[in-house]
Amino acid sequence: MPYYRLYFMTPQTGHIERFAEYEAPDDEAALALAAEHEGERPLELWCRHRKVRNFPAIAAARTLEPGE
Numbered sequence: 001m002p003y004y005r006l007y008f009m010t011p012q013t014g015h016i017e018r019f020a021e022y023e024a025p026d027d028e029a030a031l032a033l034a035a036e037h038e039g040e041r042p043l044e045l046w047c048r049h050r051k052v053r054n055f056p057a058i059a060a061a062r063t064l065e066p067g068e
C-alpha cells in the first residue's frame with residue numbers, strides 16, 4: 001500500500017509546521033483523508049517524491065452584521 005505524507009503549512013510563510021503520515025490504497029483514498037484536514041492552513045499531500053495535490057487555506061467564515 002502506498003505511503004503518503006500530508007504537510008500542514010504556515011499560512012504566512014508557507015513553511016512546514018507539521019505533518020501526518022498514513023498509508024492508503026491509492027491517491028483517491030489519500031485525497032479523501034487529506035480533505036478531512038482542510039481548514040485555515042494550506043496543505044500539501046505527497047506520495048514519496050511526488051506531490052499529489054495542494055490544498056489552499058480556507059478563509060474563516062465571517063459573520064455578517066444586520067444591514068451589511
